[in-house]
Amino acid sequence: MAEPSNETAAPLVAVIMGSKSDWETMRHADETLSSFGVAHECRVMSAHRTPALVSEYIGGAEARGTEVVIAAAGGAAHLAGVCAAHTTLPVLGVPMKSVLQGLDSLLSTVQMPGGIPVGTLAIGEAGAKNAALLAIAILANSRPELREKLRAFRQEQEQKILATSLP
Ligand code: RP5
Numbered sequence: 001m002a003e004p005s006n007e008t009a010a011p012l013v014a015v016i017m018g019s020k021s022d023w024e025t026m027r028h029a030d031e032t033l034s035s036f037g038v039a040h041e042c043r044v045m046s047a048h049r050t051p052a053l054v055s056e057y058i059g060g061a062e063a064r065g066t067e068v069v070i071a072a073a074g075g076a077a078h079l080a081g082v083c084a085a086h087t088t089l090p091v092l093g094v095p096m097k098s099v100l101q102g103l104d105s106l107l108s109t110v111q112m113p114g115g116i117p118v119g120t121l122a123i124g125e126a127g128a129k130n131a132a133l134l135a136i137a138i139l140a141n142s143r144p145e146l147r148e149k150l151r152a153f154r155q156e157q158e159q160k161i162l163a164t165s166l167p
Contacts, residue, residue, distance in 0.1 A: 010065040013040035013135045016057070016083070018073035020044050022096050026072050028125050029094070032132035036149050038139065047073065047082040054079070058086040068135040071118075072128065074098040077108040080118045090138055093118045094127040 013033055017026045026042065033040045045053045061069060069087065072094040073079035080093030095105035102123035110120040119134065121127035133150070140146035 011039050011041040012066060012139055013038055013068045013070060013132075014057075014061055014066045015040055015042040015070045015132075016045050016054075016072070016079065017042070018044070018046045018049075018077070018079050018096075022072050022074065025096060025125055026094070026128050028128040029070055029072075029132040032129050033135070036132075036136050036146065036153075038132075038136060038146070045079075047079040048076075051082070054082055055086055058083045061087055062089055068092065068138050070094065070131045070135060072096055072131075073109070074102065074105045075108070077105040080109050080120070081112055081116065084112065084116045084118050090135075091118050092131040092134055093120045094131050095120065095123045097124050 015026060015029050015033070017023065023042075023044075030040070030042050043057065045057060047054055058069060067089060069083050069089050069091045070093075071080035071083045071091060074096030075098050077093070077095055080091055084091040093109035095102050095109045098105050106120070106123050109118060112118045121131045121134070133153075136146055136150060140150055
């Protein structure tokens with residue numbers, strides 16, 4: 001299994017997860033960001049096991065040049081909400097599969113009271129991939145080259161469907 005990567009200085013996207021056990025899912029966010037050439041870093045930190053680290057890391061993210069935070073957690077998944085409490089950067093939450101198939105993670109992540117938003121993606125791998133794509137779409141608002149890459153990626157998907165034939 002690949003290890004969580006620490007890609008570059010000044011990452012545009014911070015990808016954090018509550019446990020190393022989330023990496024097998026969150027590597028899909030890492031791979032998607034890498035495939036678009038987006039500087040990012042992946043770290044393990046936990047809202048309840050390392051609360052001071054989360055506060056310090058997310059509290060300083062904007063000053064380091066980070067523009068989007070992706071936070072993944074499972075179970076009583078408060079990591080994305082805690083991140084959102086510490087920054088006004090956009091925070092994208094990815095609910096991890098769990099003993100309750102991720103429904104607990106989904107509800108814990110998505111049900112933020114009005115005022116402190118978390119943009120919540122699908123449970124598991126699809127959410128990890130889409131969180132990265134949504135982060136790229138946010139960055140693309142001020143980076144035309146990323147917008148072009150997103151258009152090309154959509155066209156690839158379109159072509160795959162158009163080329164599909166059934167037996
Ligand atoms: C959460 O608890 C983590 O995000 C992970 O999804 C879940 C289980 O963590 P481990 O017991 O595998 O460390 O905090």
